Amino acid sequence: MATDAIRLLSPEGVLIESEENAAWLPLISALSEQQLLDFHRQMAVIRRFDIEAGNLQRQGQLALWIPSLGQEAAQVGSGYAARAQDTIFPAYREHVVGRIRGVDPMRIIELLRGQDHGGWDPKQHGNFHLYTLVIGSQSLHATGYAMGVAFDGAAATGDPERDEAVLVYFGDGATSQGDVSEALVFAASYQTPQVFFLQNNHWAISVPVATQSRTPLYRRAAGYGVAGLRVDGNDALAAYAVTRTALDEARAGLGPRFVEALTYRMGAHTTSDDPTKYRDDAELEYWTAHDPIARFEAFLRGRGVGDDFFASVAEEGEDLAADVRRRTLALESPPATKIFDHVYTDPHPDVAEQRAWLLAYEASFGGQA
Amino acid sequence: MTTMTMAKALNEGLRAAMRADEKVLLMGEDIGTLGGVFRVTEGLKSEFGPRRVLDTPLAESGIVGSAIGLAMRGYRPVCEIQFDGFVYPAFDQITSQLAKQTYRHGGAQSFPVVIRIPYGGHIGAVEHHQESPEAYFAHTAGLRVVAPATPHDAYWMIQEAIAGNDPVVFLEPKSRYWPKGEVDLSASGAALHASRVVRRGTDVTLIGHGAMVATLLDAAELAAAEGVSAEVVDLRSLSPIDYAPILESVRRTGRAVVVQEAPQQVSVGSEIAATVGERAFYSLQSPVLRVSGYDTPFPPAKLEGVYLPDVDRILEAVDRALAH
Ligand SMILES: Cc1ncc(C[n+]2csc(CCOP(=O)(O)OP(=O)(O)O)c2C)c(N)n1
Numbered sequence A: 001m002a003t004d005a006i007r008l009l010s011p012e013g014v015l016i017e018s019e020e021n022a023a024w025l026p027l028i029s030a031l032s033e034q035q036l037l038d039f040h041r042q043m044a045v046i047r048r049f050d051i052e053a054g055n056l057q058r059q060g061q062l063a064l065w066i067p068s069l070g071q072e073a074a075q076v077g078s079g080y081a082a083r084a085q086d087t088i089f090p091a092y093r094e095h096v097v098g099r100i101r102g103v104d105p106m107r108i109i110e111l112l113r114g115q116d117h118g119g120w121d122p123k124q125h126g127n128f129h130l131y132t133l134v135i136g137s138q139s140l141h142a143t144g145y146a147m148g149v150a151f152d153g154a155a156a157t158g159d160p161e162r163d164e165a166v167l168v169y170f171g172d173g174a175t176s177q178g179d180v181s182e183a184l185v186f187a188a189s190y191q192t193p194q195v196f197f198l199q200n201n202h203w204a205i206s207v208p209v210a211t212q213s214r215t216p217l218y219r220r221a222a223g224y225g226v227a228g229l230r231v232d233g234n235d236a237l238a239a240y241a242v243t244r245t246a247l248d249e250a251r252a253g254l255g256p257r258f259v260e261a262l263t264y265r266m267g268a269h270t271t272s273d274d275p276t277k278y279r280d281d282a283e284l285e286y287w288t289a290h291d292p293i294a295r296f297e298a299f300l301r302g303r304g305v306g307d308d309f310f311a312s313v314a315e316e317g318e319d320l321a322a323d324v325r326r327r328t329l330a331l332e333s334p335p336a337t338k339i340f341d342h343v344y345t346d347p348h349p350d351v352a353e354q355r356a357w358l359l360a361y362e363a364s365f366g367g368q369a
Numbered sequence B: 001m002t003t004m005t006m007a008k009a010l011n012e013g014l015r016a017a018m019r020a021d022e023k024v025l026l027m028g029e030d031i032g033t034l035g036g037v038f039r040v041t042e043g044l045k046s047e048f049g050p051r052r053v054l055d056t057p058l059a060e061s062g063i064v065g066s067a068i069g070l071a072m073r074g075y076r077p078v079c080e081i082q083f084d085g086f087v088y089p090a091f092d093q094i095t096s097q098l099a100k101q102t103y104r105h106g107g108a109q110s111f112p113v114v115i116r117i118p119y120g121g122h123i124g125a126v127e128h129h130q131e132s133p134e135a136y137f138a139h140t141a142g143l144r145v146v147a148p149a150t151p152h153d154a155y156w157m158i159q160e161a162i163a164g165n166d167p168v169v170f171l172e173p174k175s176r177y178w179p180k181g182e183v184d185l186s187a188s189g190a191a192l193h194a195s196r197v198v199r200r201g202t203d204v205t206l207i208g209h210g211a212m213v214a215t216l217l218d219a220a221e222l223a224a225a226e227g228v229s230a231e232v233v234d235l236r237s238l239s240p241i242d243y244a245p246i247l248e249s250v251r252r253t254g255r256a257v258v259v260q261e262a263p264q265q266v267s268v269g270s271e272i273a274a275t276v277g278e279r280a281f282y283s284l285q286s287p288v289l290r291v292s293g294y295d296t297p298f299p300p301a302k303l304e305g306v307y308l309p310d311v312d313r314i315l316e317a318v319d320r321a322l323a324h
């Protein structure tokens, strides 16, 4: 782990109460015991869900699964850093952030099963936007949205309980995309209330991060005039404190911020991937020894949290997995005419005509569309 | 009625749209202080301020991508792409993002983003400044694609495009920016996708859009002198295409010639030819003919007169149609 990463929890799960952490520690002491327990609960439950979803894919129930295994601390820490009024633009791996913001994980299952291209209305789900599969494209949507927040005067009023900020997720591979660069340019130009949250999981499918960048990625931010920090992404407390601070600075009108979370994709890129073809066991062993959930469990146990709690979390994970399995097996194909729904908002003659044709065609077989 | 250029009509249309709805904002390169390289947005920054007329960084994907985010926030952004050939850096944001967002959102959110593109030839400009990219966008579900041919249509169509709830690629025939025409500021606009007959005739139907409409009218005039009565249809919308007036016309004339500046291969003109063939087959007395740009890159300016359909090439096609 690079030494310039901010770290509040040692790999053994001990809070590092050093002088250099002085700025961040008050944010941690402000967390209630319940909040700390929730950090762990979210990480552990989503991991169990993740494994179940992978199994469902293997059993032919999903077209694809995108695991978040290993990245739970970066995601839970940053997800809890956002305030209720904030807006979040995920990439496609941030399942637990969606859950924190109120998205039923089934919506993500349905997306990857091929029931829908979206699945939820962000406005009804904690301002958690839809997944974007074209690498990096969402960074510009986030920046445009944040420009709107600024134009509306909904940031920088000095009230952190009301001022809005925008949080956008993307990966190390995405940093090579022009859209991410353009988003940083626009964000700097318009001084958007926005945090760019980079999960550097060291791989873009099979391509190592060294191919994307020869400079630590958080340092690129300075080139755009955006303040950047690097955090130990397997440390949920550091991810929380740094993202919380960055969001609060952005919402206060101090300009966009960039956070690089160093983490590791412990699983395959997706269920279509075979990581044994490109990475060696030693690397995986190193990161397995730095598992973010084990670290947080050690931290909680050090504070006296006992077996009962961990057993209840395991049970919640099992319940969610069973529920997701049951609901997935009960899913039915969407109606055929769904393909014509919402192509446009206003009436459109061609879509209406083709829809009517399909209905007549299906009816010609004597069945129902 | 008042007389003005299309550039001015667009300017007035944008002004009216901005006055009508404070969520309308303009974004693009050099559109603010300078008023745009064609001066279409002249004076709007001083009237509405830099928050509503944005001189953006020089990045087309950035312009369209951030416009999508602004639409998510409830704005109605109108983006200017400086020239036709510079829209391609924004291709992903237009075709994979903007066009599909309403569908992806299951209708929970609309994306009323207008992308204005000065397009087409006849201005003797260097490479990338004279292209007709409409087919790329007409091929993409979720987008509407329109092109006014007159100042009056430009004035109304830009307002309809902004007021509608779907993304619109708004193609402005830049060679028609400067000729003046009558604009009725009090009339209300027709539905955005309505095509219309701009000259009545009985022997052949000439179909086109944008700058080609004026060329078609010239061709019809010359044909009349030779005793051929040509009807002219201005498409106005390239996606969707309003076929009713076209088919009604072709059923009367029995002949159709589709004219466009764009290359022919997989073009809007090809689509119209196919549809007229399917739907008016028994009325046709000759094959539907196309007159297009050649299937080459847009040539150097000194050769644009060879490349672009002109009155002679249109009349040659009319003769071929009548020979059947
Ligand atoms: C524009 C684009 N190119 C290629 C792909 C195929 N693809 C999907 S994920 C991926 C790697 C992304 O890596 P990174 O940004 O580091 O995110 P991670 O998957 O590691 O979370 C690639 C190449 C894509 N989805 N979009």
Ligand SMILES: [Mg+2]
Pocket: A171, A172, A173, A199, A200, A201, A202, A203, A204, A205
């Ligand atoms: Mg990666």
